[in-house]
Amino acid sequence: MQTTSVGVIRIATKGPGDVSGLMSMIGSGAIDPTEILAILGKTEGNGGVNDFTREYAVAALCTALAPLLGLSREDVEQRIAFVMSGGTEGVLSPHITVFTRRAAERPARVTGKRLGIGMAHTRDFLPEELGRSAQITETAKAVKAAMEDAGIIDPADVHFVQIKCPLLTSDRVEAAAARGNKTATTSSYGSMAYSRGASALGVAVALGEIAADVGDADVLRRHDLFSKVASTSAGIELMHNVVIVLGNSTASVSPFEIGHAVMSDAIDAAAVMSALQSVGLAVAPQATKGRQLVNIFAKAEASPDGSVRGSRHTMLEDTDISSTRHARAAVGGLIAGLAGTGAVYVSGGAEHQGPPGGGPVAVIAQLSD
Template sequence: MASINILKFGVSSPADTTPLKKLKAAGYEAKDILGVVGKSEGNGCVNDFSRTLSTHVWEPLIPESAITIFSGGTEGVLSPHVTFIVKESEPTGLQAVVGRTRMLEPHEIGTSAHAQEVASSIRALLQQSGISKDHVHLVLIKCPLLTSSKVEIIKAASKTPVTTDTYESMAKSRYASAVGIAVALDEIEEDNLEAAMQSEDCWSSKASCSSGAELEDNHILILASNPSLGTLRAASTYMDDAIDAGAILRTLEQVKRENGEVLQVFAKAEADPTGSIRGKRHTMNTDSDIHSTRHARAAVGGLIAGLAGDPQVYISGGAEGQGPPGGGSLCVIYRVET
C-alpha cells in the first residue's frame, strides 16, 4: 500500500536541511520519505539556482527512490518551506506514489514524446501502487527545460527545439507534462494527445507542473484520497481565473464543515494569456522587468495565503494545461477530527 502523511516546515535558506531534524522529532526517519516538495526563494525561472541548491542538499539525505520537487519563487508573502511526503504503515486516508520518467533527450522536451512518456509513467505508477485513478487529486511533476547549451546541442544534431527561447521552454515543458497527466487520468483520450499538444488549451484540474534546469527526467508525485480509510483527506478543484476567491473559499468551507484543519494548499497560477482578467487589462505579459510567472505567483499567493491564513503554501507559477487558461488547479490537504 501507499499510505502517507504530510508534514511541512519552514526553511531559513535554500540550503537549509534542518527540517529533517524536525521530521525525526515527529517520529519519522529519512527512509520513510517518499518525496520532498518545496518552495525555494529564487526567481522560479531559467536561472533559478535556489532550486538547484535545494535539490543538491536534499538528494543525498533521502532514499534514492524518493523524489524532490522544488518550485522556485516565493514572491510576495509566500514563505520558503518544504513539505515531506512520508510513508505510513497504517492507512491514513491519503495515498501517494512517486517515480521518474526516463531522461528526455533535449529535443523531446515539451513535445508529444514528453507528454507520452509522462502518461505511461503515471499509468505504471498507478498500477504498481494499486491507487485508483478515481481517487487521484493531484499529480505534481517537476520537468526539465531548455538552456542555451541544450538548444545548441539540439541544433548541432540537426533537430528542432520546441522553442529557442529558454524561458518559453519552461511553459512548453509544463504543458507537455500536463497533457500527459490528463491522458493518464482519462481527462483527455489517448488518441487526442497529438491534437491536445497542438491546441494549447487542453487542461487537467489535477495537474501541477513546474520546470527547472536541475533535472533531465520528470519527477512524478501522485496524491490520492480515500476518506473511508482515515482522517487525512484531499479536496481538489480549480480556480477559474487568478482572482477566483470563490473556488478557494468553497474548498475551505468544505474543510470547515468536516471539522478539518488545512495541512497544505497546492495551487497553480498564471497570467491570463488574453491580457485581461474579467475584462480588465492586466500588465503581467507586457512587464519586461518581471516575468509573468513571478507576478502570478505573488498575486495568487497573496490571495491563498490570506484566505488560508498561512504564507507557507505551495503556489507554483505557469499553469499551462493545469486548470483553465488564466486559472489553475487547486488542491487542499487536510486532517479531520476523529
C-alpha cells in the first residue's frame, strides 16, 4: 500500500466566485495544484434547488485551476472532487477547504494512523433511480472504492463520508415519464431529500452500519436506519454521486487526524465537545499544546417530530424560511461557539445521516509534527 501525505487548508472566500485565496496559496507554494484531490466549500446561497452559487463556485475554481493543470474546465471537474454546500445562515462564514494528497516516505517520528482521503464516483443515474435502491447500491460500491483509494481497511477508521448527489428537475421528471417510468417524487425540492437519504443509506450499507437489504420503501420512512458518518448534499449540477471518504489510515503520514461524534439533536453540545476531544482538542479557545483545529464538518436538520427535548419547534411550520436554513443557522451557531469560529462546514438536510433531528459532526486537527 502506497504511503501518502494529506494536506488540509481552510481558505476564507469573499463570494462564491472568489478564488483569490486559493491562487495566493498556490502562488506562495503552500498548495501544489497538481496535488489537489478535493475541495469542500460553503457558499452564501439558499441551499435550495435554485442555489446557483454552488455551480458558480465550481465553475470559478475549475476556470482558475485549468491552465495550472493543463486541462479543460470539464476535465478539472472530473479530476478534482468539488462539493459545494449552499447556505451560510447566521454566523456561518463562506469558505473552502482544500484537500491535497501526494506520495511520501514515512518519517521515523510519525506513528499510528493519520488522516487519509479517498475519492470515487458512481455512474450517472437515471432520474427514476434517484432516492431508490439503485442509488443506494451504487453509492455503497463507490464508498468502498473510496476507502481503498484512501488506504482505509477498517470501516471503524472512517470518520466522515461527504457525498455530492443529484436532484430532480422538471425536465428530468418529464424525461423519466417519457420512458414510462415514475420518479420517487415530482417535487424538485422534495427530490433533494430522497437523493440525500438514499446516498446516506448507501454509506451505511458500505460500512456495515445497517443490513444490505435496504430498499426503496425504506428511504425517508425508516428513520431508525442511518449512518453515523455520512454527510450528503444535493445539487443541480450533476447526475452522479461524488464520494469523498475521510478517515485515519496507517498508509498516511499526514500531520492531521480526524475524529467524529454523533449529535442526537440540534442542541447537542456534548457531542460537539466529544468530537473535539476525539482529536485531542478542547472547546474554544483551543489552547491544546501541539494541536490546532483545522475545520469541523457537520449535518443539521429540523427534528421531524416537531420537538427538541420535549419543547416544540416551528422550523417545519415556517412558510417563509426553509427548515434546512433554520437548522443550519441553529447548529452552525452552536458549533461556532464551541469552535471559536464561524468558518465551519455545516450542511442542512440530514435524512438518514445520524438519528432524526441530529447528525454526525467530524473534526480535523493538525498536529505539530
